[in-house]
Amino acid sequence: MKIKSFHPPQRVLMGPGPSDVSPRVLAAMARPTIGHLDPKFVELMDEMKSLLKYAFQTQNELTMPVSAPGSAGMETCFVNLVEPGDKVVVCQNGVFGGRMQENVERCGGIAVMVQDDWGRAVDPQKLEDALKANPDAKVVAFVHAETSTGALSDAQALVEVAHRHGCLTIVDAITSLGGSPVMVDAWDIDAIYSGTQKCLSCTPGLSPVSFSPRAQEKIRNRKSKVQSWFMDLNLVMGYWGGATKRAYHHTAPINALYGLHEALVMLQEEELENAWARHQRNHLALRAGLEAMGLDFVVPENERLPQLNAISVPQGVDEAAVRALLLSDYQLEIGAGLGAMAGKVWRIGLMGHASNPRNVRLCLGALDDVLGRMQAPITRGVAVDAANLHLAA
Numbered sequence: 375m376k377i378k379s380f381h382p383p384q385r386v387l388m389g390p391g392p393s394d395v396s397p398r399v400l401a402a403m404a405r406p407t408i409g410h411l412d413p414k415f416v417e418l419m420d421e422m423k424s425l426l427k428y429a430f431q432t433q434n435e436l437t438m439p440v441s442a443p444g445s446a447g448m449e450t451c452f453v454n455l456v457e458p459g460d461k462v463v464v465c466q467n468g469v470f471g472g473r474m475q476e477n478v479e480r481c482g483g484i485a486v487m488v489q490d491d492w493g494r495a496v497d498p499q500k501l502e503d504a505l506k507a508n509p510d511a512k513v514v515a516f517v518h519a520e521t522s523t524g525a526l527s528d529a530q531a532l533v534e535v536a537h538r539h540g541c542l543t544i545v546d547a548i549t550s551l552g553g554s555p556v557m558v559d560a561w562d563i564d565a566i567y568s569g570t571q572k573c574l575s576c577t578p579g580l581s582p583v584s585f586s587p588r589a590q591e592k593i594r595n596r597k598s599k600v601q602s603w604f605m606d607l608n609l610v611m612g613y614w615g616g617a618t619k620r621a622y623h624h625t626a627p628i629n630a631l632y633g634l635h636e637a638l639v640m641l642q643e644e645e646l647e648n649a650w651a652r653h654q655r656n657h658l659a660l661r662a663g664l665e666a667m668g669l670d671f672v673v674p675e676n677e678r679l680p681q682l683n684a685i686s687v688p689q690g691v692d693e694a695a696v697r698a699l700l701l702s703d704y705q706l707e708i709g710a711g712l713g714a715m716a717g718k719v720w721r722i723g724l725m726g727h728a729s730n731p732r733n734v735r736l737c738l739g740a741l742d743d744v745l746g747r748m749q750a751p752i753t754r755g756v757a758v759d760a761a762n763l764h765l766a767a
């Protein structure tokens with residue numbers, strides 16, 4: 375058999391990411407490839423840095439996209455800021471905190487784990503206690519928006535505690551950036567990484583990062599070389615750096631960067647505050663519909679992420695069969711539970727371009743139909759009306 379071109383189906387992506395990509399971003403990515411040292415491309419890189427500074431709300435000069443997915447942004451932060459023997463306090467309230475521990479240990483660091491319940495925000499008091507018990511800790515790491523559970527933590531409060539104990543901070547903002555407030559300078563975050571496929575309406579594969587002058591100082595004064603050649607920021611800066619001539623480090627993913635540039639232009643046009651408000655408004659409409667149907671959220675109300683709604687699967691319902699029917703009959707993808715929550719929850723994303731009233735209505739109508747057909751214990755025919763009340767208000 376001769377293999378032909380691949381034509382993916384047109385889906386609606388309402389899972390934990392990737393989320394729907396704006397057609398403007400896809401169109402930008404189809405433009406002609408130019409050289410990665412072409413003066414026109416260098417112009418795009420400079421614009422990219424200022425657009426990312428806006429998205430992160432920072433003046434940090436060391437702000438750029440890592441040429442690989444969010445996990446590589448995570449690893450870039452850890453390999454540069456953690457030296458062998460360094461003690462790092464990691465707050466864990468879901469799957470991604472566990473990956474932070476893995477990163478610390480692979481850097482030769484000592485991870486001190488602070489555990490919170492899955493589905494809850496990180497408790498600043500527990501961090502405070504851990505830092506009192508470990509006065510030699512050098513870094514504190516936590517996930518701002520835990521995509522595995524739908525919990526949002528108070529990043530500003532956690533950073534304040536860390537700094538009071540003389541620690542640098544590494545913050546995972548993969549799912550929060552563009553969907554919830556992320557204020558790198560106002561909150562005094564030292565190292566932060568994000569992803570393009572969650573609330574930025576872009577394709578997966580790039581990881582915006584930003585480092586404070588304090589973090590850069592620590593990187594410059596390392597006793598040992600960063601063990602990753604590709605992620606060593608001292609080298610990457612030769613390509614992404616400011617005034618100096620751009621030197622070849624690796625071939626930038628040119629067309630992917632066109633896409634991120636367009637996504638960030640769209641964010642600037644909408645304005646951050648309006649993007650946050652849109653995510654909140656659509657979340658409240660979806661919530662009204664889900665609750666009218668009789669479905670329950672996993673996370674307490676004041677700790678919920680607007681862009682990731684984790685709901686409990688009703689008793690006796692085959693959760694995978696529901697997702698399969700949504701996909702086959704509605705072209706609609708929602709997420710399954712991850713780690714300890716596998717089989718127990720669905721994760722409904724309203725991220726970036728996908729956070730819109732049409733998707734709220736589509737998802738509620740589809741769930742009403744599919745759960746109804748499966749004889750699930752829900753109230754039928756009320757969800758879309760409940761959401762509409764909210765969308766009209």
Ligand SMILES: *Cc1c(COP(=O)(O)O)cnc(C)c1O
Nearest residue numbers: 443444445470519521548549569
């Ligand atoms: C999606 C996600 C990641 C991983 O990003 P990839 O692009 O899949 O590597 C890490 N942390 C959080 C909180 C995420 O939501």
